[in-house]
Amino acid sequence: MNRPRSRRGSLARNIVVLTTVVAALAAALTGLIAWQTAEHGAERRERDQLTRQATVLSRLPAMSEALFTGAQVLAGPNSVQLAVIAPDGTVSGTATPAVDMASKSDLLAGEPVSTSSVLGGQNVLLVGQPGVRGGAIVLTEPYTVVTQNTNQIRRTVIAPLIVGMLGAALAGALLARRIARPLATAAQIAHRLADGERGVPAPVDGPRETADIGRALNVLDEALAHSENRQREFLLSVSHDLRTPLTALQGYAEALADGLVEPDQLPEVGGILADETRRLDRFLGDLLDLARLEADDLRLDxxxxxxxxxVAEAAAFWAGPCARHDVDLRLEQSGHPVVTTDAFRVRQLIDGLVQNALRVTPEGAPLVLAVRAAAGGAAELQVRDGGPGLSDDDVRIAFDSGALHERYRGTRPVGSGLGLAIAHRLTGRLGGVIGVEGHGPEGGACFTVTLPPSPDGA
Structure with a gap:
């Protein structure tokens, strides 16, 4: 069976894309933070290094002597420039132009200095440390060194970010495969069930949600198989019930066409044909009623x-048929419940239950129509008979189409097999509930219908 392909992407692909996008956003955010902090980190590292160098130089004995004598110290290594501040405030060395009055005052007061300045037309880092015998050491370093270190740090960050993004995409692919596999399996099983295949076990493993899907598919498989078996049995029963009157009609029609029926037999044959036609008409009427009750647009007035x-009107109508079958029809009334419902459909429900009960009630046995007001303003009506009753297993399947008909067609009088199914569906459409007891007070079956109260509580 060809199925249209969905225009939406697969779950696995969506997970891969999502994880890659999340990884890209995380990498971009991390890179942005690293990019912004790289310069600050590089500058702090250079200042710490200059501070350590200045501290070492300020404590050297030779440098102390230079501080006292005011000797000039030349440039240090790695573009580092040096200046010496004597105790009397005299500044000497290549970094002298970078030393301002504020820095010199702080150093002579014994306070270390870490700031920025300008030397030879370019920005420099300036760090000073007081000497152990007065005076101070000042070191400067071009800011370009910080820029170079910053660029180096930024270049080292790019590769890990790219690797992280690729790793996230790979992890997303593996995760997507793990998550999508049971869902894809469930989808395949669902398609097989939709194509009519049955007995397809779904795996019940993995995460709780996928296990729930597997269990649901297995329940659906069993329900579909059971429903289709019931439908198959129902169709077989329907075909049998249709074939019986049609066979009789065809046989007598051929006999009439061939002139095999004697003139004095014509009334008898006509009566048989009329009975079989009425039987066929009742059966088809039940099928149509059942179909209407299954439809969503059933109208209720x-x-x-x-x-x-x-119920009293129904009892008056059925008094004649019950008398002809020597069945004792009784009417029991307790209160006058009034509910908002479809009177025509309720009468149809009562007639169907009475007809079903009359069929199995033997001569001389009672058939009871009872009605009473139930709790909350509801109405409860019962149809009880003195027939053979129903077993517990019969009660379980009583409202299934054709179930009791198939079970008792050779031992009891049966109708179309659809009457109780129609009663069940009709009660549901009226908003009520129907139940059955296998043996009521009169010995036979007892069907109880509860109709809900009126919305206004009348």
Whole structure:
């Protein structure tokens, strides 16, 4: 079966893209922070290095002698320039132009100095340390050294960021594969079920969510198999019930066409044909009712309805058929419940249950129509009979289409097999609940229908 391909990307691809984007954002943020802090870190490192050098120089005996004598010290290594401040404030050395009055005052007062200045037209770092015998040492270094170190640090950050992004993409691919595999398997199983395949076990493992999907697919598989078996059995039952009257109609029609029916037999044959036609019409009517109840657009004309009056009307109608079958029809009423419902559909429900009960009630046995007001303003009506009743297993499947019909067609009088299924669906459409007991007070089955109260509590 060809299925249209979705225009949306797969889950695995989306996870890979998402993890790569997240990694790229994290790398960009990290790179931006590293880029901004690289210069500060490089400058701090150079200042610390100059401070250590100035401290060492200020404590050397030869440098102390130079401080006392005011001897000139020449430039140091790595573009570092040096100046000596004598105790009397005289400054000498290549870094002398960078020493301002504020820095000199602080150093002569015994306070270390770490600042910036200008030497030879370029920005320099300036660090000074007081001498142990007075005076001070001043070291300067061009700011270009800081710039070079900053660029070096920034170049070293780029490669790890790229590697991190690639690693994140790889990790995302592995994660996507792990997450998407059970979902892809579940999708394949769902497609197989949709194509009509049954008995397809879904794995119940992995994370809790994917395990729940597997269990749900297994339950769905069993439910579909059960439903299709029921439908198959129902269709077989329907075909059998249709074939029986059609066979009789065809046989007598051929006999009439061939002139095999004697004139004095025509009324009898006509009666048989009429009975089989009515039987076929009732069966098709039940099928249509069931189909209408399954449809979503079933119309209900609701209005406040006196259920006691409705049941009394039904009892009056069924008094004649019950008398012809020598069945004792009884009416029990307790209160006058009024609910908002569809009176026509409720009467259809009552007639169906009474017809079903009358079919199995033997001569001389009772058939009871009861109605009473239930709690909360609801109405409860019952149809009880003195027939053979139902077993516990019968009660379990009583409202399944054709179930009891198939089970008792050879031992009890049966109808189309759809009456109880129609009653169940009709009760649900009316917002009510129907239940059945295998053996009621009269010995036979007891069907109880509870209709909800009116919205206004009437």
């Amino acid at each position: 609701t209005a406040p309805t006196d259920i006691s009056a409705l």
